[in-house]
Amino acid sequence: xxxxxxxxxxxxxxxxxxxxxxxxxxxxxxxxxxxxxxxxxxxxxxxxxxxxxxxxxxxxxxxxxxxxxxxxxxxxxxxxxxxxxxxxxxxxxxxxxxxxxxxxxxxxxxxxxxxxxxxxxxxxxxxxxxxxxxxxxxxxxxxxxxxxxxxxxxxxxxxxxxxxxxxxxxxxxxxxxxxxxxxxxxxxxxxxxxxxxxxxxxxxxxxxxxxxxxxxxxxxxxxxxxxxxxxxxxxxxxxxxxxxxxxxxxxxxxxxxxxxxxxxxxxxxxxxxxxxxxxxxxxxxxxxxxxxxxxxxxxxxxxxxxxxxxxxxxxxx
Numbered sequence: 143x144x145x146x147x148x149x150x151x152x153x154x155x156x157x158x159x160x161x162x163x164x165x166x167x168x169x170x171x172x173x174x175x176x177x178x179x180x181x182x183x184x185x186x187x188x189x190x191x192x193x194x195x196x197x198x199x200x201x202x203x204x205x206x207x208x209x210x211x212x213x214x215x216x217x218x219x220x221x222x223x224x225x226x227x228x229x230x231x232x233x234x235x236x237x238x239x240x241x242x243x244x245x246x247x248x249x250x251x252x253x254x255x256x257x258x259x260x261x262x263x264x265x266x267x268x269x270x271x272x273x274x275x276x277x278x279x280x281x282x283x284x285x286x287x288x289x290x291x292x293x294x295x296x297x298x299x300x301x302x303x304x305x306x307x308x309x310x311x312x313x314x315x316x317x318x319x320x321x322x323x324x325x326x327x328x329x330x331x332x333x334x335x336x337x338x339x340x341x342x343x344x345x346x347x348x349x350x351x352x353x354x355x356x357x358x359x360x361x362x363x364x365x366x367x368x369x370x371x372x373x374x375x376x377x378x379x380x381x382x383x384x385x386x387x388x389x390x391x392x393x394x395x396x397x398x399x400x401x402x403x404x405x406x407x408x409x410x411x412x413x414x415x416x417x418x419x420x421x422x423x424x425x426x427x428x429x430x431x432x433x434x435x436x437x438x439x440x441x442x443x444x445x446x447x448x449x450x451x452x453x454x455x456x457x458x459x
Contacts, residue, residue, distance in 0.1 A: 152397055153397055153398065156393070156394040156395075156396070156397040156398050157394070157398070157406070158394075159390045159391070159393045159394035160390070160391065160394035160395070160398065160403050160406040161406055161409055162390050163386075163387045163388075163390035163391040163394065163406070164387075164391075164406050164407055164408075164409040164410045164413065165409050165410075165413040166382045166386055166387045166390070166413075167382075167383070167387045167410045167413070168409060168410040168411060168412060168413025168414035168415075168416075168417065169382065169413055169414070169417045170378070170379050170382040170383050170387075171234065171238070171410065171414045172413075172414040172415075172417040172418055172421075173375060173378070173379060173417065173421075174186075174234075174235060174238065174379060175238060175239075176372070176375065177372065177375055177376060177379060178235055178238070178239050180368050180369070180372040181363075181368065181372070181376070182359045182363060183231075183232065183235045183236055183239070184232075184352065184355040184356050184358075184359045185356050185359040185360055185363055186235065186376070187228075187231040187232065187235065187348075187352050187356065188349070188352045188353060188355070188356020188357070188359070188360070189356070189376060189380065190231070190376070190379060190380040190383055190384055191227070191345055191346075191348045191349035191352055191380075191384060192349055192380075193376070193377060193380035193381065193384070194345045194349075194380050194381065194383070194384025194385050195342075195345055195346055195349050195384075197380075197381060197384070197385050198338075198341060198342040198345060198384070198385055199342075201338040201339055201341060201342035202339065202342045202343065202346065203339075204339065205336060205339070208335065208336060208339070209334070211334075211335070212334075215331070215334050215335065218327055218330060218331050219331065219335070219340070219343050219344055219347065220347060221323070221327055222324060222327045222328060222331060222340070222344045223343075223344035223345070223346075223347035223348045223351070224347070224348075224351065225320045225323045225324060225327070226320055226321065226323065226324030226327070226328070226344065227344055227345065227347070227348035227351075227384075228347075228348050228351045228352060229316070229317075229320045230317050230320035230321060230324065231348075231352075231383075233313045233314065233316040233317035233320060234313075234314065234317040236310075236313050237310045237311070237312075237313030237314035237316070237317060238310070238314070239310070240306050240307065240309055240310030240313065241306075241307045241310025241311050241313075241314060249311060249314045249315050249318060250314065250317075250318060250410060250411040252281060252315075252318050253318050253321050253322060253404070253407040253408070253410065254276070254277045254280045254281065254404045254405045254407050254408050254440070255277045255281060256318055256319065256321075256322040256404075257321075257322045257325045257326065257403070257404025257405075257407060258273060258274070258277050258404050258405075259322075260322050260323065260325075260326045261325075261326055261329070261399065261404065264326055265326060265329060265330070265399075267399050272443050273402065273405065273443075275440075275443055276405045276440040276442075276443035277404075277405060277440065278440070279408075279436050279437060279439050279440030279443060280405060280407075280408030280437050280440040281408075282436055282437075283408070283412075283432075283433045283434065283435070283436030283437030283438070283439070283440065285433075286429065286432065286433040286436065321407065322404070325391075325395070325403060325404050325407070328340070328391060328392055328395055329395050329399075329403070331392070332392055332395050332396045333396075337388075337389050337392035337393040337396070338389060340388070340392050341384070341385060341388040341389045341392060344388070345384045345385075345388070348384075391403075394406075405440055405443075408437045408440055409437075412434055412437050412438075415434075
C-alpha cells in the first residue's frame with residue numbers, strides 16, 4: 143500500500159519548530175547591531191556562550207537511554223559548533239558591522255539554496271522540483287526585499303568604503319556557508335543525540351573555542367560603560383542564539399529532511415527585516431510586502447502535501 147505523502151501532525155509540529163527557530167534567529171541577528179556597537183565582537187560572542195552554558199547546564203548529562211558518543215559523533219559535534227556557532231558568530235557579527243544590511247539580506251537569501259545543495263551532496267537526499275521552486279521563491283522574495291531597501295541608501299550616497307564592504311559581504315557569505323553546514327550536520331546528529339544535549343554540547347564547545355579571544359578582550363574592556371539596556375539585550379541574544387533557536391531547530395530536523403528544513407531559513411532575513419520595521423522604525427512599502435509574500439509562498443510549497451513522491455521524513459542515521 144503506497145505511503146501517504148501528506149505531512150502528519152508530528153511533521154506539522156516539526157515545521158512549527160523550524161519556523162520559530164528561524165524567526166528567533168532573524169530577530170537576534172537584527173538586534174545584534176546595537177550589541178556590536180556596545181560590545182567588542184569576541185567579547186559579545188564569549189558572553190553569549192557563557193550565558194547559554196549556564197542556562198543549559200542540566201542538559202549536558204547523558205540520558206540513560208542514549209548510547210555513548212562515538213568518535214564520529216564527537217567529530218560532528220565539534221564541526222557543528224565550530225562552523226555553526228564559532229565561525230558563524232564571527233562572520234555574521236563582523237560582516238554586518240562592515241557592510242550594509244541590504245547587502246547582508248541579499249546574501250542571506252542564498253541560505254535555502256545552499257542547504258538544499260549540501261543535503262543533496264552530503265546526505266544523498268532527493269530534491270524534487272517543488273523544493274527547488276520553494277528555494278527559488280525564498281531567494282526571489284528576500285532578494286526583492288533587499289533590492290527595494292537598497293534604493294534609498296544609494297540615493298543618499300553610501301559612506302561605505304568599497305574594499306571594506308567587499309570584505310563584509312564575503313564574511314556574510316561565509317556565515318551563509320556556516321549556516322548551511324549547521325543545518326546538514328545537525329540533521330545527522332539528531333539521529334544519535336537528543337536535541338537538548340546537542341544544544342548544550344555545541345554551546346560548551348563554542349565557549350571553549352571563544353575563551354582565548356573573549357578573555358583577552360575582556361581584560362581591556364570597560365564594562366561600566368555598557369548601559370543596563372544593553373546587558374538585558376545581551377541576555378535575550380544569548381538565550382535566543384545558544385538555547386532556544388538551537389533546540390527548536392534540532393527538534394524540528396528529527397522529522398524533516400535537511401533540504402525541506404533549509405527552506406525555513408528563508409524566514410531568518412524576513413524576521414530580521416520585520417524587527418527592523420517594528421523595533422527600529424524602518425518603513426515597509428507595498429513592494430516589500432510582496433517580497434514577504436513570495437518568501438512565505440516558498441515555505442508553503444515545501445510543507446503542503448502534494449502528489450509527488452515525498453522524500454522519507456525519517457532521521458538519516
